[in-house]
Structures are given as C-alpha cells and as structure tokens.
Amino acid sequence: MKPKKRTTIYDIAQKLNVTPSSVSRALNNSNYVNEATKKLILKTAEELNYKRNTMASNLRKGHSKTIGVVVPRINQNFFSNVIAGIEDATYKQGYNLIICQSNESYEKEVQSVNTLINQHVDCIVISVSIESNDHKHLQNVLDQNIQLIQFDRVADELETLKVINDNEQASFEAVDHIIEQGYKRIALLEGPQNLDIFRQRKKGYLNALAKHNIPVVNELIIENTWTKELGAKATRQLLSLPEPPDAIFASTSDFSALGVLEVATAMNIKVPSQLGICGYSNEAFTELTSPSITTIDQFSFYMGKTVANLYFQELENSDTIVVPKIISIKPKLIVRSSTMKKKR
Template identity: 85%
Template sequence: MKSKKRTTIYDIAEKLNIAASSVSRALSNSNHVNEATKKLVLKTAAELNYKRNTLASNLRKGKSKTIGVVVPFINQNFFSNVIAGIEEASYQKGYNLIICQSNELQSKEIKCVNTLINQHVDCIVISLSVDSSDHQHLQNVIDNGIELIQFDRVADELETLKVINDNEQASFEAVSHMIEQGYKRIALLEGPQNLQIFRQRKVGYLNALKKYDMPILDELIIENAWTKELGANATRKLLNLPEPPDAIFASTSDFSALGVLEVASVMGIKVPSQLGICGYSNEAFTEITSPSITTIDQFSVYMGKTVANLYFQEMENKDETEVVPKIISIKPKLLIRSSTQRKTV
C-alpha cells in the first residue's frame, strides 16, 4: 500500500491561493499576518492533517533541539540509567535524544558520531568504547561547532565538558574494606589501560595495598577482564594458582564479578568465607545473586542529569562572564553486601 504524502505548507498555500511565506508566518503566529488569515490557515492545516516539521523549523533557527548520545551498550544498567537521567533533564528543556550504541567498537563509535554530526544535533554526549585510541572523530565534533560532553570513559587530551566519577577513591575504599574483612591475597581484574577510568581504578587498588603494607603481586593482576566471560576465564586462572587469591576485586564491571561468582560456585568455593568478591557499577542483578555482590554505585541517573544540565548551563552562559566548570566529578558509594562480609558488624 502506497503511503500517503505528507502535507506541506505549499499544499495549504495552494488550497488557499496565498503565498507559502504567508502560511509559514500564520503557523508561527507572526504579527505580520492578520487574524482572519491566521484562523483560515490553521483551519485548513487541521483539515489537511498538517504536521509541523519541528526539526526543519529548529534548524532554520540555528538549533535542532536534539542531543545525540553514544554509549557502549544501551542495555547495561549503568548506561541506561545515565540515558534516563539525560532524557529527564532534556525533556524539561524541550530537547529530544538520539541514542546510539558502539558495542565497544571504535569503528562503530566513529559511524555513530558521524551520523549525529550529519543529523545536526546541538550536542553529542559520549562514553568511549574499550578499544578507543584515536579521537579524531571527537575533534570533528568540536570542529563542526557541536558541543561535546564526555562522561565516565573520557579522552584526557580533549578539553571538553566532562562528567566523571572519582574512580580512584572508590576503588581504594573497596579494597580497603576487603582488607579490613581479613582478606590477605586480593586479586584485581582490570580493564583496558588505554581508558582513564580503568587506570584510576588500578591506582586505587594499588594505593590500598600500599596503605596496609600488603605485597603487590603481578600474578594477582589480570588484564582486560571486563566482561562476564573474561571475568570467568580470569577467575579460573587465579583459582588454579599454587597460592590462589582469597578475594577478587572486579574493578571493570559487575558482569565481570558475576563471572567470578559463577566460577566459584562451580568449583565449590564458598563466598564470602573462602573468597570475597567485589564488583563495580551496581547493576540490578547484584542485589539478587546468592550471595548478593558488594559493588560501587556510580549514581548513574544523577550523572545523566548532571550531563544534560551542564550542557544547558554552558548554553546559558555562552555570552556571560560566569565560567562553567569543565569537569564535574561525582563521588561513588561503596555498597557492602554479603559477598565480602566475613566479619559481622
């Protein structure tokens, strides 16, 4: 079945035998059109089922009132909550979102960014993919006069608005907690070190060991264990060591921590008495696993709202002397659950 042609201002103009510019002014409630013409145009527009092209109208005014968001995965609790926060704050300002996911591939991330540039969005909000290395596509955003805001996973060298977590302090608190629970050999599942957040989390882990005069052992640090499958593989390797760890900090994600928990269950290792487990991000499932998983809440919805409000604040102050902070850091919270509680409080 052939789709019905969309009604335009030219159709209205033709029916009323007036200029299209007069129709446009009438629909915009311009003072340059008399009331009788306005009423006639509005009546005819309703009869012809005319729908205003808001995007085209906004573009003529120099704004699309659209924010593009690029995240590694839409269906992860952290990123979906950030998007929800951005949407809530943006909706109140009359803005819409275009959401893309990179699937942790820089090649797809680049395509997403280029698509958003071509869509003439006003702002692009992005959290980098794990294999992100070259950032020319982000520089292209800036060169096209589009506001760029990075969150969570950011490129250090680009001077843009950023909303981040204090990853180093959060990791320090998590490892310190496990040490205070009596764990002696704490392993680290680390993420790709090309990303700032994973470097910071590793520093927090190392600082906690140093504070408590515990040895730093290379055999207990496993690289690139950032998915459930990679976390499980790393756990099997660690638990088969001559001296296996008695705790594992999955600094990459709760999915990695879930991989740890599943391997421990299969191997008959009791959590938390024989093995402590801590994840990162407070995914929804961490509360309902058995045992529940200690994790770090990044206040993702609040982060999203902060991202959007940072953009609106920047826009409002473009011509003002007030300086908008370029980097906002949100302090995460350690959520202590059963998987690390060997000692009763």
C-alpha cells in the same frame, strides 16, 4: 503498503491557491496575513493533518533543541540510568535526545558521532568505547562548534566539559574494605589501560595494597575482563594457580563479578568464607544473587542530570568563553554478603 506522504506547506498553498510564504506566516501567527486567510489556512492545515517540522523550524533559528548521546552499551544499568538522568533534565527544557550505542566498537562510535553531526544536534554527550584510542572524531565535534560533554570514560587530551567519578578513591575504599575483612591475596580484574577510568581503578587497588604492606603479585592482575564471560575465564585462570587468590576485585563491571561468582559456585568454593568478591557499578542483579555482591554505586542517574544541567548552564553563559570544566562525583561502596568474611 507505502507510508502516507507527509503534508507540507506547499500542499496547503496549492489547495488554497496562495503562496507558501503566506501559509508559513499564518502557521506562525504573523500579523502580515489577514485574519480570514489565516483562519482558512489553519482550518485546511488541520483537515490535511499537517504536522509542523520542529527540527527544520529550530534549525532556522540556529539550534535544533536536540542532544545526541553515545554510550558503549544501552542495556547496562549504569548507562541506561545516565540516559534517564539526562532525559529527566532535558525534557523539562523542551529538548529531545538521539541515543546511539557503540557496542564497544570504535568504528561504530565514529559512525554514531558523524551521524549526530549530520543531524545538526546542539550537543553530543559521550562515554567512549573500550576500543577508542584515536579521538579525531571528537575533535571534529569541537571543530564543528558543537558542544561536547564527556562522561565516565573520557579522552583526557581533549579539553571539554567532563563529568566523571572519583574511580581511584572508590577502588581504594573497596580494596581497603576487603583487606579489613581478612583477605590477604587479592586479585584484580582490570579493564583496558588505554581508558583513564581503568587506570584510576588500578591505582586505587595498588594504593590499598600499599597501605596494608601487601606486595603486588602480577599474576593476580588480569586485564580486559569487562564481561561476564571474560570474568569467568579470568577466574578459572586465577583459581588454577598454585596459590590462588582468596578475594577478587572485578573493577571493570558487576558483570565480570557475576562471572566470578558463577565459577566459584560451579567449583563449590564458598563465598565469602573461601573467596571474597567485589564488583563495580551497582547493577540491579547484585542485590539478588546468592550471596549478594559487594559493589560500588556510581550514582548514574544523578550523573546524567549533572551532564544535562552542565550543558544548560554553559548555554546561559554562551557570551563568555567556555572554560573546560571537570565535575567529579564521589561513588559509594555498597557492602553486601560476598565480602563479609567477618560477621558484623
């Protein structure tokens, strides 16, 4: 069954034998239409179930009151909470969101950005995909005079508004805690080094080792381990070494840490006495596993609100030159059972 055709101002004008401009003026409560005609037009609009095209109306005024958001994965707690934070702030300002998922695909990310440009959004908020090495599509956003705000995973070379976490410090504190618990051979599951967040997390790991004079062992560092399956594969590789690690820091995600825990459980390796595990992002399941997983809370809802409020602040300052601004949010280490080798 075909959907019913949407009523337009032309349908109302035709029924009443008046001009479309008269209908438009009446719907906008203009004084250029007499009251009798205005009442008749409004009554007919209601009878025909006319719905105002808000997007078209806003575009005529020079803005769409719509913000586009592109995230790698909507089903991850971190990104869904960021979206919730953005929506919480934008809803109060009468803005709408269009949400796109790149699914960690560069091609899909480019397609999503181009779609949002064609939708005439006022702002595009993005956390780039793991495959993103070229950022011409983001430069195109700026060339189109559309506000661009990057968060979490950002393209360093683009001078835009950015909201990030202090990933280096958070990773340092996590690994420092692991070492303080008595673990000595700590593996790192890292993400692709083309992304700044994973380079920062690796730097924090290396700084913590240096603080405690622990040598860097390259065979304990495994790249591209951001999913549960990749985390599990890396763990089997690490635990098969002649000298396996006694702790694993899954700096890419809690999903990777879950893969570590599942392999350890299957191999009857006791956590935390034989193997310490730490993840990143404070996904909801980390509190429910047995044992519960130590992780890092990135304050994702607050990050989303910060992104939205940053946009509205810049909107108020539209008469001045936009200066690239970086807001850094300090994450928090959440210590749970998976790294509590020493009893408190």
